[in-house]
Amino acid sequence: MKLTSIKELEDLRAQILADKDPDKPCITICGGTGCHASGCENVISAFKQGLETEGVSDRIDIRVTGCHGFCERGPIVIIFPQGIFYQKVAPEDAKEIINETVVNGKILDRLLYIDPITDEKKIHESDIPFYQKQKRMVLENNTLVDPTNIMDYLGVGGYSALAKVVNGMTPESVIEEINKSGLRGRGGGGFPTGRKWESTRNAAGDIKYVICNADEGDPGAYMDRSILEGDPHSVIEGMIIGAFAIGSSDGYIYVRNEYPLAVANLTIAIEQAREHGLLGKNILGSRFDFDISINRGGGAFVCGESTALMASLEGMPGEPRAKYIHTSEKGLWDRPSNLNNVETWANVPLIINKGADWYSSIGTQSSKGTKVFSLVGKINNTGLVEVPMGMTLREIIYDIGGGIPDDKEFKAVQTGGPSGGCIPEALLDLPVDYEQLTEAGSMMGSGGMIVMDEDTCMVDVARYFTNFLQEESCGKCVPCREGLLRMGEILTDITEGRGTMEQLSLIEDLSELLKDASLCALGTTAANPVMSTLKYFRNEYIAHIKDHKCPAGVCKELITYGIDPDKCTGCGACMKNCPSGAITGEKKQPHVLDTGKCIKCQICYDVCKFDAVTKE
C-alpha cells in the first residue's frame, strides 16, 4: 500500500499496533551471521516444524531477527512475552521449548546462560552482565524486528522521524538539529555529520548524491554488517532524512561483497519502502523525491576511503584522489556528494525523534551518543556491544567482556583497525572518546576492538597489519606502495630473527614519511599499528632483535618445540597427529621430538593433555 500522507502512515501504524496482541507468545530466533555460522537455520526450521506438528502455529508467533550481539552463545532464542533468554539452542531443543516454556511457562535450566563468575543462572537478557552495562540504541531494533518485514519496523515507531521531517521541518532545521546533537562520523574519521551535510547542501549544483559507506573493510569488525542485516530500515530512514536536508534525490549504498545477507535484507527493505511510498516520488505525499540503489563492492579495503569508493561506484578501479577539492563539492560523477557510514546514518532517526538535547546528554564533551564495537579476540564474552561514549576500555573489556579467558594476562587492546593502534594495560582507564583515543596513538575507528593476551606477539601484530595494508594499498602513490613494502620487509626480518637495532630507527623514519607524503588516509595512518606497538611494547622488539626470542611464542623462526620426558606419559597423541613424522617413541615411554623434522605447526602442543610439549 502506497502511503500518500503522514496521516496514512500513522493510521497504518495504529492498525499494526491494534492487531498486535502483547500477550501472544512469540519465539524470537537470532538470524544474524554469527548464529548462522552456529547453525540457526536448522533451529529455525525445527521451530517452524514443531509449531505445525504440535498444532499451535496459530497461537504462537515466530520471528527471525538480526544479530543480538552475543554471537559466541548462538544460536540465541528469546521467548516473549516473558523475555526468556536461551543460548546455544539446538534443533532438538525446539519441541521441548514449545511444549514446556511457551505453552506451560516452564523454564529449561540447561539452556540458560550461567554467569561464569557467580555461577548464577540468568533468565532474562537484561540480567546478563554482557548486556547490563550496554546502552543499546542503534542495536535495539535488532532484537525486536524481522528485518524482512517493514510492518515490524513501523510497529516500533519506524519512519516517524521521517514523518516529523517532511511535516514542517526545513532542511536547515534538520541540519541544525544534527549539528546540535554533536553526532560525528562513525566510519573512522569522526567528522561532524551536520557540518558535512551543510557543505554538501551549500555546494553549487542541482544534482547531489547521498551515499552510505557499507564497505566495512576493517578486519575484525562487523558492526555495520549487523545493522544492515538486522535493521536495514533505520539506515534507509536516516539516508532519506539526510537527502531531504541536503537536497538530493539519488542515494547509493556501497556494500561489501562478502556480506550477502546484508545485500539481501537491504534489497527487500528498499523494495518495501518503495511500495509504501517512503522511497520514490513524492515521499509521504510531499514534493520530495528520493530513491536508493545498492552497489556491491569488489573486495578492496581501499574502497572504503571516500574518493576510492566514489571511483568504484563509477565503475573504475578504486583509487583515491587528492582531496584539495572536497567531495562535498565534486564527488561522485563530479557532483556534490555526501558520504556517511552505516552507523552514522542509523543514528539520524534517533536524533530526530528524541531531539538533539537528549542525544547530546549521552557521552563526553566532544563525543556524543553511543558507539557499537565488535569486541573480539582473546576475550570471554565475544560479540557486538553498544556503549555510551565515555565508558572506559576497562569497563568494556572486564565488565561487559568478562575479561580474558583461561586465566591469561591481558596485553593490549587494538582499536581503529589497520589505521589504529594497540593500547596497553596502563591506559585501560581511557574513555571511549575520539580525541583521547587518538592521543594514545590509536583511534576510535569504525569499531573493531580486538583484545590480545600474553600469547599475542606485538611485533607479529605490527607485521600483520603492515602486510594487510601493503596488500591493500592501491599502488597509486609511491610512499604507500613502496614504504609499506619496506616496512613489511623490516618487520619480517625482526620476526624471523634477522633484525637489527638500526632497523628500529629506520621504521621510525619510514613512519614519518608515510604520514607526511601518502595520498590518502590508508597511507597516512598506516604506521599507527607499528608506532603504537613500538611505543608501548618496545621490549618485545628488542627481545626479537637482541635475544632472538619471541616472548609470546608466536614467531615460528624463533621458537623450538620439545618434549619434557618427566611429564610425557607416552600416550602417543602427539605422535599420531604430527603431520611431519617428527615425533617417535614407544607406548607408555617418553616420546622424542626431532627438531630437524619439526615444521612447528604446534599441533603436538595443542593436543598434549599433560603439558609435556614445551615451546621456547
Next chain:
Amino acid sequence: MDVDQSKLESIIAQYDAQKGSLISILQDIQAEYSYLPVDALEYVSKEMDIPRVQVYGVATFFKAFSLKPKGRQQIQVCMGTACHVRGSKKVLEELERKLEIKAGDTTLDGEYTLETVNCVGACALGPVVVINDEYHGQMTPMKVESILSAK
C-alpha cells in the same frame, strides 16, 4: 571455456549497459562462471564500449574477481584480526599441507580452491573457514581433516 553470449547479453541488459555498472556486471559474470573468462571480458568491452584496459583494470584490481577458474569447493580462510590472534595462520598452513596447494591455488583435480579473505565478519567465532558459503567456526588445525571429509 565457451561463453554463452546470450547469457552475457542478458546480464548487461539488466544494468541497461550503464558504464558505471561495470563492477556489478563483472560480479554477475563471475557468479555465473566462478571466474571471469577472457572471452567474456572481451565481449563486455566491445558491447559496452569500454576500453579493454579499463575492463582488465577493474577485473584485476578487485580481490573479488579471478581470471583463473576455481574449484568446485571454494575454501576461504578468514585472516581478519580477530581470527589472526586466535591462530588462523596455523589453520591455513594445515589446509595447505592437507590439500598440497598454496593459498590462491586450485587442486589439480579441480576439486578445491584455497583462498584467504580479509574478514568474513563472523569475528566472534574465529578462526573461521568458509567452504562454499558454509561457515565453520572456532577452527583448529585438528579440525581441518573433518571439515574436508564432511563434504
